[in-house]
Amino acid sequence: MRRPMAASAPNWLHVDTEDEVRPQLTTLSSCMTLSDVQCDGYVRLLAADISLDDAAEEPSATLKVFRGLKLKQEQPLPGIPTAIESLYIDESEPKTPVIAVAIAESVLFYRHLKPYFKYTIPAQDSEDLELEVWRKLPVMKQDAHPALLESLQNIDHAKLSRKSQRLLQLSEEEREAFITTHRDSAVGRGGSIVAMCCLKRISSDANPPSHLVLATDSGSVLILEPQGFNLVFEGKTCADETAVPSLISVQGTYETDFCIVVATRNGGVYLLRKTQSEGQEIFKLGTPLTGLLLLPIDQTIIASTMDNRYLCYSKRGKLLYQVPLQELPVCILPLPMTHLGLTLVAIALKGGVVKFYLQRYLVDEFALSETVDAMLYGRMGMEDHVLTLVTQSGDIVVKILRRVSRFDPKPGDLGNKRSGSDHSSIVDASILDKPKKSSIFVEQAAREKQQAKATYGSFQVELWRLRLTAARATIDAINSSESTISGDLTHAPVKLSAEVCGSGPAFRLYLTVQNLSTFKMASNLVVLLHADRRHYTVPQTLARLPSVLPGVPLRVDFEVVAVLDPMDKLPPASLSPDNSQIRVMLMKAGQAKPLIAAAVSMPQSEAAF
Amino acid sequence: MGMLHNLADLIKIKKDKMTILVLGLNNSGKSSIINHFKKSSEQTSIVVPTVGFMVEQFYSMAGVSIKAIDMSGATRYRNLWEHQLKNCHGIIYVIDSSDRMRFVVVKDELDLVLQHPDLCNRIVPILFYGNKSDMEDSLSSVKIAAALRLENIKEKPWHICSSNAISGEGLGEGVQWLIQQMRFAMLNNKDAAKARSKHSK
Numbered sequence: 001m002r003r004p005m006a007a008s009a010p011n012w013l014h015v016d017t018e019d020e021v022r023p024q025l026t027t028l029s030s031c032m033t034l035s036d037v038q039c040d041g042y043v044r045l046l047a048a049d050i051s052l053d054d055a056a057e058e059p060s061a062t063l064k065v066f067r068g069l070k071l072k073q074e075q076p077l078p079g080i081p082t083a084i085e086s087l088y089i090d091e092s093e094p095k096t097p098v099i100a101v102a103i104a105e106s107v108l109f110y111r112h113l114k115p116y117f118k119y120t121i122p123a124q125d126s127e128d129l130e131l132e133v134w135r136k137l138p139v140m141k142q143d144a145h146p147a148l149l150e151s152l153q154n155i156d157h158a159k160l161s162r163k164s165q166r167l168l169q170l171s172e173e174e175r176e177a178f179i180t181t182h183r184d185s186a187v188g189r190g191g192s193i194v195a196m197c198c199l200k201r202i203s204s205d206a207n208p209p210s211h212l213v214l215a216t217d218s219g220s221v222l223i224l225e226p227q228g229f230n231l232v233f234e235g236k237t238c239a240d241e242t243a244v245p246s247l248i249s250v251q252g253t254y255e256t257d258f259c260i261v262v263a264t265r266n267g268g269v270y271l272l273r274k275t276q277s278e279g280q281e282i283f284k285l286g287t288p289l290t291g292l293l294l295l296p297i298d299q300t301i302i303a304s305t306m307d308n309r310y311l312c313y314s315k316r317g318k319l320l321y322q323v324p325l326q327e328l329p330v331c332i333l334p335l336p337m338t339h340l341g342l343t344l345v346a347i348a349l350k351g352g353v354v355k356f357y358l359q360r361y362l363v364d365e366f367a368l369s370e371t372v373d374a375m376l377y378g379r380m381g382m383e384d385h386v387l388t389l390v391t392q393s394g395d396i397v398v399k400i401l402r403r404v405s406r407f408d409p410k411p412g413d414l415g416n417k418r419s420g421s422d423h424s425s426i427v428d429a430s431i432l433d434k435p436k437k438s439s440i441f442v443e444q445a446a447r448e449k450q451q452a453k454a455t456y457g458s459f460q461v462e463l464w465r466l467r468l469t470a471a472r473a474t475i476d477a478i479n480s481s482e483s484t485i486s487g488d489l490t491h492a493p494v495k496l497s498a499e500v501c502g503s504g505p506a507f508r509l510y511l512t513v514q515n516l517s518t519f520k521m522a523s524n525l526v527v528l529l530h531a532d533r534r535h536y537t538v539p540q541t542l543a544r545l546p547s548v549l550p551g552v553p554l555r556v557d558f559e560v561v562a563v564l565d566p567m568d569k570l571p572p573a574s575l576s577p578d579n580s581q582i583r584v585m586l587m588k589a590g591q592a593k594p595l596i597a598a599a600v601s602m603p604q605s606e607a608a609f
Numbered sequence: 610m611g612m613l614h615n616l617a618d619l620i621k622i623k624k625d626k627m628t629i630l631v632l633g634l635n636n637s638g639k640s641s642i643i644n645h646f647k648k649s650s651e652q653t654s655i656v657v658p659t660v661g662f663m664v665e666q667f668y669s670m671a672g673v674s675i676k677a678i679d680m681s682g683a684t685r686y687r688n689l690w691e692h693q694l695k696n697c698h699g700i701i702y703v704i705d706s707s708d709r710m711r712f713v714v715v716k717d718e719l720d721l722v723l724q725h726p727d728l729c730n731r732i733v734p735i736l737f738y739g740n741k742s743d744m745e746d747s748l749s750s751v752k753i754a755a756a757l758r759l760e761n762i763k764e765k766p767w768h769i770c771s772s773n774a775i776s777g778e779g780l781g782e783g784v785q786w787l788i789q790q791m792r793f794a795m796l797n798n799k800d801a802a803k804a805r806s807k808h809s810k
Contacts, residue, residue: 013713013717014713015712015713016712068708380710381708382635383684383714384684385684403714403717
């Protein structure tokens with residue numbers, strides 16, 4: 001194994017705790033979070049310590065709060081949590097974080113580390129057969145029980161209620177007592193929460209209020225709004241009933257747009273968007289996944305698999321790159337480094353090596369004495385970039401990012417890692433990440449090279465055609481006088497503006513005629529209105545205007561009444577926003593061609609009462 | 610004659626301004642310490658995180674005029690420290706003695722400062738304040754010195770004392786040491802400069 005690169009100046013500062021009693025912790029990445037629980041600006045580490053000792057009867061968990069590396073508080077949890085999140089639920093000051101702990105089918109909310117609310121996801125209908133069995137079990141004799149249990153076993157295990165699942169696990173002797181104690185409890189089937197994530201509602205300030213994204217083992221993905229505890233989004237991972245989510249990752253904000261990536265236990269990865277409630281399959285792997293991330297910046301999906309690979313897919317399911325790993329990846333973690341503008345991916349391998357990748361390039365690594373089980377990165381205490389690692393035997397290792405650390409892919413290192421022909425291309429790619437040329441682009445470039453003359457010719461033809469079309473349109477516009485300023489050079493230039501008042505069906509159309517010349521008088525002007533008779537009634541369509549002096553606007557008004565059906569008081573069906581127009585023509589007496597021809601679009605008429 | 614010179618130099622120093630750089634991580638109490646040195650009429654009751662840096666003038670601090678540059682300790686402003694190293698005569702390095710987790714960061718930033726080319730060849734006294742001595746988790750100055758391995762600083766005079774910026778405990782003692790050391794350093798530098806000019810003649 002290679003030693004950590006540049007051991008003299010490591011990027012991570014190791015926090016020493018040699019003289020103190022080291023706290024022990026057995027946990028998972030999802031059961032750790034950082035939170036300012038005391039609201040004093042000092043971010044503490046919260047983790048569920050899961051004890052799976054054989055000596056203890058039932059596995060139990062405690063919520064532990066560490067200030068720095070010192071255990072400050074602990075609180076027993078009523079079950080084994082699947083995930084812990086710290087979130088803000090409202091904008092009220094002072095901002096108090098709420099700790100959400102997902103246990104089985106409910107989410108427990110803690111405020112100031114005191115129980116605050118318990119939310120249980122709605123139960124689904126259970127199988128009729130199961131209900132029947134539970135109805136019979138307490139009343140029938142013990143001899144008949146094995147047959148009933150047999151029928152329970154025939155039902156898909158995932159579709160059974162928790163009560164029945166437990167019953168099937170018990171030994172013969174224990175069953176009787178279990179049945180008598182649980183005979184009256186409901187046979188509900190609430191899917192257990194298998195993964196939980198935070199989704200910011202808006203991306204305004206540092207601690208925006210968040211929603212919780214929950215994935216259940218029945219395949220549904222729910223978004224819980226933690227202020228009124230309502231479900232604001234309900235989706236399915238996929239159409240297939242048996243797909244059980246195992247990992248989720250969320251990006252985006254609830255108000256604008258978000259993406260939820262769900263990995264199932266079978267190795268399928270599905271994408272849910274805000275607009276669609278059923279996930280679409282992005283890719284499917286033959287081996288189970290150990291980690292799944294949706295990266296915020298380039299919106300790629302990172303997965304680590306049991307066959308020692310680290311894969312990156314686009315949202316459309318295209319494999320962008322894959323990196324073989326020497327050992328089994330145990331957990332992966334995104335490290336957003338906002339001050340550097342990049343996101344690293346930390347991968348903890350079996351054996352204790354932790355590698356840091358910037359896209360496909362290894363930028364840093366270090367080795368611990370044993371396998372890392374859980375990792376957490378973020379602001380802890382007063383420091384922004386703290387990586388907390390929990391090893392298999394329960395040691396907590398804290399590493400702080402050096403301020404002067406820079407993560408650049410090393411071209412030489414990359415070259416050594418890749419063998420053979422593609423050596424030079426990878427070095428180039430590391431300098432400047434150009435987009436890959438698609439086959440269409442290459443074909444097009446080749447065609448242009450072969451038929452340069454024809455290509456140039458046809459381009460020129462199209463260019464001239466475009467110019468001709470534009471010129472024609474200009475001439476048309478001038479000829480039809482379709483503008484608000486008269487273009488006839490022999491007369492004084494006149495400007496016409498229109499204004500429609502009223503809400504209907506009777507409107508008043510105000511026309512303002514202005515002489516733009518400085519010395520010429522505009523005389524003998526006539527205004528003519530033209531409207532579709534089926535849509536508008538204009539009592540007076542013609543008005544002779546007095547002479548318009550330069551600079552003095554002349555205002556005339558006309559009455560326009562929209563035609564409404566006398567029966568239902570609605571405008572005729574043929575009226576559409578496109579043809580609800582009145583043409584206004586400004587003419588000079590004795591001339592056939594109008595000076596100005598304008599179309600005044602009329603507003604929608606209100607019904608007359 | 611020599612004694613007269615020394616005396617004249619001492620008087621001269623009184624006219625000179627001394628620049629003290631106040632360094633330390635965010636939330637270690639730099640601004641609070643500075644605040645305590647101010648006149649009671651100028652003191653503020655609420656100390657907010659410093660942005661960039663603040664310059665404070667003290668005209669009669671233990672008999673000398675002092676300019677104190679209170680640098681921000683926030684991660685994104687720590688790169689400003691090195692720009693002030695060239696013109697400083699003394700450094701106050703404030704350490705939050707209760708924040709055991711970040712001693713490693715304190716040490717790293719201290720090493721960066723000490724290795725900086727503007728500082729490594731000059732004699733600049735460094736005063737360490739083990740601040741927040743009133744906190745329950747706070748470590749003694751001896752323990753801090755051991756944790757930061759201050760004994761490795763050979764070429765610069767240094768001193769550590771625990772302090773409490775809120776009550777003012779321990780602050781005066783440290784500053785007196787620092788001013789004395791700065792005087793010595795200035796005298797030495799002047800003597801060295803004189804010797805050099807003589808040699809060049």
